[in-house]
Amino acid sequence: MKSVFVNYVLAAERLDMAHAVEVRLPFLDHKLFEFAKSIPVPMLAENGRLKHLLREAVKPYVRPEVYDGLKQPFIAPPTDLVAGNPMFELLQDHLRSESFAAVPFFDQKAVIKLLDGLPAMDAASRASMDPVLFMMASYGILQSKYGL
Structure with a gap:
């Protein structure tokens, strides 16, 4: 998290x-x-x-x-996960990389299947994938920098 x-x-x-x-x-x-x-x-x-x-x-x-309210975090709007978007391309690069493959708790083949299925999803479904994909990419970057 x-x-x-x-x-x-x-x-x-x-x-x-x-x-x-x-x-x-x-x-x-x-x-x-x-x-x-x-x-x-x-x-x-x-x-x-x-x-x-x-x-x-x-x-x-x-x-x-x-x-009585709960804390409300500031949540940035989701990235438009479509081809041509630089953030989407960054996700593609990191999640398909060898360093991400070395992260022990993700199945890279399943992640790539999810990435390949994004274009067929509606905008709301793609938006719901945004935090999950960025979390996984973060772990991949940590793996490449520090070797989890």
Whole structure:
């Protein structure tokens, strides 16, 4: 999952830089950061609910669905997995490579069969394959760089 997250974070960085907006609003005040750093960890998450103290602080000012809501990750739009798209070509190269074949927990023949079947899929089905294919490509790249 870390490899999928990295792709989404990098996509968010590209989007916010391209449009000169900040998608992850930081707490820049150093005094606030020093205070937050001093808070005991059990106060930060209660019963598995993250950002407990922050939620309690803003409770009077936000709607219940925001207060009780789950974290929503920024998910980049899926790549158009069609021939001619540079990202699709990159996936093809990595998933058909010898380094990907060396990844012990993927069946490269099955992955190639999936790649070959993408053109026949409708757009929604291809989009659902995007995170899976990028995760597999990430493992292939890790294999080539670090030898899993």
